[in-house]
Amino acid sequence: xxxxxxxxxxxxxxxxxxxSYVSKDRLTTxxxxxxxxxxxxxxxxxxxLVYDGEDWQQGMRCVSCxxxxxxxxxxxxxxxxxxxxxxxxxGKPQFYPAVFNIDVSVCMSCQIxxxxxxxxxxxxxxxxxxxTDDRFDGLLWNKERLAKSNEYYGxxxxxxxxxxxxxxxxxxxxxxxxxxxxxxxxxxxxxAPSAQPVSGVAx
Amino acid sequence: MPETIDQIFVILKHWVLGYVPxxxxxxxxxxxxxxxxxxxFPLLFAITTLLERKAxxxxxxxxxxxxxxxxxxxxxxxxxxxxxxxxxxxxxxxDGVVHFLAPLLLVSAALLAYAVLPVGRNMIVANLNAxxxxxxxxxxxxxxxxxxxxxxxxNKYSLLGAMRAIxxxxxxxxxxxxxxxxxxxxxxxxxxxxxxxxxxxxxxxWPHWFVFTPWGFAGxxxxxxxxxxxxxxxxxxxxxxxxxxxxxYYIEYSGFKFALFFLGEYLGxxxxxxxxxxxFLGGWAAPxxxxxxxxxxxxxxxxxxxxxxxxxxxxxxxxxxxxxxLMNFAWRFMLPMALLNIFIAGVWHFMPAGPSxxxxxxxxxxxxxxxxxRGLKQEKKLQVRTYRFAE
Numbered sequence: 029x030x031x032x033x034x035x036x037x038x039x040x041x042x043x044x045x046x047x048s049y050v051s052k053d054r055l056t057t058x059x060x061x062x063x064x065x066x067x068x069x070x071x072x073x074x075x076x077l078v079y080d081g082e083d084w085q086q087g088m089r090c091v092s093c094x095x096x097x098x099x100x101x102x103x104x105x106x107x108x109x110x111x112x113x114x115x116x117x118x119g120k121p122q123f124y125p126a127v128f129n130i131d132v133s134v135c136m137s138c139q140i141x142x143x144x145x146x147x148x149x150x151x152x153x154x155x156x157x158x159x160t161d162d163r164f165d166g167l168l169w170n171k172e173r174l175a176k177s178n179e180y181y182g183x184x185x186x187x188x189x190x191x192x193x194x195x196x197x198x199x200x201x202x203x204x205x206x207x208x209x210x211x212x213x214x215x216x217x218x219x220a221p222s223a224q225p226v227s228g229v230a231x
Numbered sequence: 232m233p234e235t236i237d238q239i240f241v242i243l244k245h246w247v248l249g250y251v252p253x254x255x256x257x258x259x260x261x262x263x264x265x266x267x268x269x270x271x272f273p274l275l276f277a278i279t280t281l282l283e284r285k286a287x288x289x290x291x292x293x294x295x296x297x298x299x300x301x302x303x304x305x306x307x308x309x310x311x312x313x314x315x316x317x318x319x320x321x322x323x324x325x326d327g328v329v330h331f332l333a334p335l336l337l338v339s340a341a342l343l344a345y346a347v348l349p350v351g352r353n354m355i356v357a358n359l360n361a362x363x364x365x366x367x368x369x370x371x372x373x374x375x376x377x378x379x380x381x382x383x384x385x386n387k388y389s390l391l392g393a394m395r396a397i398x399x400x401x402x403x404x405x406x407x408x409x410x411x412x413x414x415x416x417x418x419x420x421x422x423x424x425x426x427x428x429x430x431x432x433x434x435x436x437w438p439h440w441f442v443f444t445p446w447g448f449a450g451x452x453x454x455x456x457x458x459x460x461x462x463x464x465x466x467x468x469x470x471x472x473x474x475x476x477x478x479x480y481y482i483e484y485s486g487f488k489f490a491l492f493f494l495g496e497y498l499g500x501x502x503x504x505x506x507x508x509x510x511f512l513g514g515w516a517a518p519x520x521x522x523x524x525x526x527x528x529x530x531x532x533x534x535x536x537x538x539x540x541x542x543x544x545x546x547x548x549x550x551x552x553x554x555x556x557l558m559n560f561a562w563r564f565m566l567p568m569a570l571l572n573i574f575i576a577g578v579w580h581f582m583p584a585g586p587s588x589x590x591x592x593x594x595x596x597x598x599x600x601x602x603x604x605r606g607l608k609q610e611k612k613l614q615v616r617t618y619r620f621a622e
Contacts, residue, residue, distance in 0.1 A: 030600065034549065041290045041548040048289040057293045 069185055072152035074132045075141055077174045080117045084175040085124075087117050089149035092125040096141035096150055104134035105141060118200065130174060132158070133167040148192050154184050233524040240267075240528070241353050264356040268345045275535075276497045277307035283543050290547035310490075317486035322385055325483065329383035333376050334481075334488045337495035340372035344502040347423050351515045351528035355424060362423035363415060366506055367408055370461070373499055374400045377480055380492070384483035392479030395554055396470035400461055402561040407457035407503075409569035410450040413576040414441055414510040423506075427514030436520045440513035445592040446576040449600075451511040453569055455538075458503035460561070462496050465546040469554055504538040505531075563607055571599050 047054035058065055081087035092109040106129040113121035141150050153176070160166030182189035235242070244263055251259045281304060285295030296303035321330055347362035349355040359365050374397050381393020418426045432439045441447035460467040471479040481492045508514060512534050515527035552560070575595045582588035 030597075037548045038544060041544060044292060045286065045289045045544075045547075048292060054292055055289070055294070059294070 067154045067184060069187065071154050072137055072139060073156050074135055074137060074153055074158070074169075075130060075150050075174070076153045076176045077128065077171065078149055078151055078178050078181055079175050080178050082177075084172070084177070086114075088124065088171075088175060089116070089147050090125050090128065091116070091122045091147055091149070092128075093146065095144050095146065099140050099144045101138060101140060102134045102136055104131040105129070106131075125171060128171040128174060129168055131168050133163065148196060151181055151185070151188075151192075233526075237352060237526045237528075239526075240351070261356075268342065268356060272342070272345060272498060272501060273494065275501060276494055277311075279497060279501075279539055280310065280493075281306050282539075283546075286540075286543045287547050290544075314487050314490035319486045319488065320483075322483050324385045326383040326385070329379050330483075331488075333379035333383060334484065334491035334495065336379065337373060337376035338491050338498065340369055340376060341495045341498035341502055343369045343372075344499075345505070348502070348505040348509060349424050349427050349514055350505075350531050351526065354515075354528060358424050359422065361421040363411060363421045363426075363506075363510075366423075366502075367404075367411075370499070370503070371404065373461075373495070374404075376495070380484070381480035384480070386483055389480050389482050392470050392482070396463060396480055399463070399467060399470060399554075399557055399561075402558055403457045403460035403467075403565070406453050406561065406565035406569045407461060409566070409573065410453040410457065411506070411510055413446050413450045413572055416573070416576055417441060417447075417580070423509050423514075427509055427516065430513040431516040433520040438513055438516055438518060438520070440511065440516070442511040442513075444579065445589065445596045446572050446579055447511055449568065449572050449575070449596045451507065453565055453572065454503075454507050454511065455541075456565065457561075458500070458507060459542065459545065460557070461503055462500040464496075464500060464542060466549040466552050467557055469551055469557060500542065501535065501539070504535055504542075507538065508534045559607070564603055567603060568600065572596070 044054055049055075078089050079085075079087040080089065092107060094107055094109065097103075097105045097107045106127065107125050108127035110124050110126040113123055116122045116124075137152070139152055142152055178189070178193075182193075244260070247263065248256050248260055281296070284306070285297075285303065288295030296306045299305040299309045321327060344366050346357040347355070347359055347366050377396050377400065378393050381390050381396070384390070414426060415421055418429050420426065430438065430440050437443070442451045459465075463471050471481070481489060484492060508531065515531045517523045517525055517527075517530050575592050578595065579588055579592050582591065
């Protein structure tokens with residue numbers, strides 16, 4: 029009757045005002061770009077190409093199978109397969125993409141390229157500070173721009189990277205075991221003088 | 232020594248006037264007073280805009296502006312530069328002269344009102360016998376300026392906003408003036424200087440401010456609510472609410488004229504707060520008798536600062552009132568309470584001093600307040616609904 033409701037409201041606002049100087053709860057602003065929130069794992073922005081090891085050209089997982097280019101709905105991936113083969117991270121000669129371009133002004137972040145890649149070579153990045161003043165060439169990313177290490181992948185998507193690494197290690201172990209069996213069979217079987225080239229594949 | 236500091240501006244003014252030939256002294260004296268008002272109150276306006284934005288930000292769990300200068304304190308400068316460099320657009324079919332004059336009239340009327348506010352002991356621009364009357368007369372010019380703005384813009388929505396603004400301002404003038412009548416009755420004078428002098432006395436350490444009486448307290452509350460509505464401030468800012476009618480009556484104004492409207496509104500807010508301080512809060516008088524050594528102008532501005540903080544606090548708390556709620560509140564609650572308040576002030580005057588008159592007056596204020604607010608609560612009586620469906 030005397031306006032106690034108003035006074036209660038004003039007490040709440042006063043609590044907010046004074047509390048904003050003492051507690052983080054009552055002042056939730058993150059002053060970008062001086063402060064940043066931690067990157068969220070389950071988020072995605074644009075794709076990147078994963079490479080193992082230190083050398084981005086040598087360790088790149090992509091073998092230019094062209095599946096992601098075919099599956100991409102807005103057709104923003106442009107790949108040119110190489111004519112020669114080069115050894116990948118586990119030594120087997122593979123094709124590699126001579127040209128791998130993604131037009132991020134077209135890319136709709138649907139993640140289909142990631143889902144269909146059989147070689148775990150393309151994954152989604154979370155970087156969002158991508159402004160450029162050149163909206164044609166600046167937004168057509170080439171192979172070098174897209175290449176990021178597996179260690180970076182592990183930092184932005186820890187759980188996913190752990191699963192992928194485990195899967196890849198398992199595949200390699202299986203192939204190692206298979207190749208050991210074949211070499212043992214060969215040495216235990218015929219007394220062939222020249223050993224066959226070891227068919228150890230990456231996957 | 233405290234008297235010297237208290238009267239320092241008066242002494243300074245007399246010293247400067249000593250260098251002026253005797254014929255020109257009245258003009259120069261007036262000029263000095265006017266210039267000091269023109270310097271102090273717009274500066275206060277600039278500080279208030281910044282403080283308001285920071286305080287509202289903190290109330291809303293965010294920082295206010297903090298990029299322009301340390302803690303954002305150069306933000307008013309940035310705002311001034313922005314409003315001065317914006318293009319001044321006048322609609323083609325607008326009434327040019329009236330469109331130009333409306334913000335000028337608003338600012339002039341608001342500034343005129345400062346002539347009768349005693350800012351310190353012996354510090355008043357114009358010591359009129361009928362100071363309070365002058366204040367309210369000049370305050371009514373503001374409504375004219377609002378209507379000039381709305382009409383000259385030749386815009387339906389601007390006119391609609393202006394009509395609503397004037398309706399609101401006129402409705403709240405009545406409780407504003409009635410609430411100040413009790414003070415005039417008690418002081419027996421319309422002169423602001425006399426009213427403050429009456430309140431500058433002490434019994435023991437307690438001051439004789441009118442707000443410490445039942446009728447004075449009720450009058451103060453009514454005056455402050457009416458003052459909020461007069462300067463179109465939240466929660467009474469329907470005529471200019473950005474989500475309602477964009478900018479209401481000053482929608483067609485850009486750049487500096489818009490800044491002048493803003494300035495006029497805030498100056499009006501300071502002027503009515505200043506009048507509330509003069510009438511109810513003892514003007515430049517210190518709150519306790521042992522604090523009289525602090526200069527009088529300090530107390531005036533301290534009280535003004537407290538009232539401004541109150542305005543900002545209320546703005547950050549309450550949602551906007553709808554037009555019909557606003558008008559109902561003015562005519563059906565505030566006006567009867569103001570009239571009752573006058574009656575209570577009379578009762579206070581004629582009863583002998585003592586606890587009995589306190590009891591009677593407090594009951595006479597509280598009971599109608601409760602009854603009236605309860606009676607005015609619109610409880611929707613829903614009828615039993617019958618439905619006829621198509622066969």
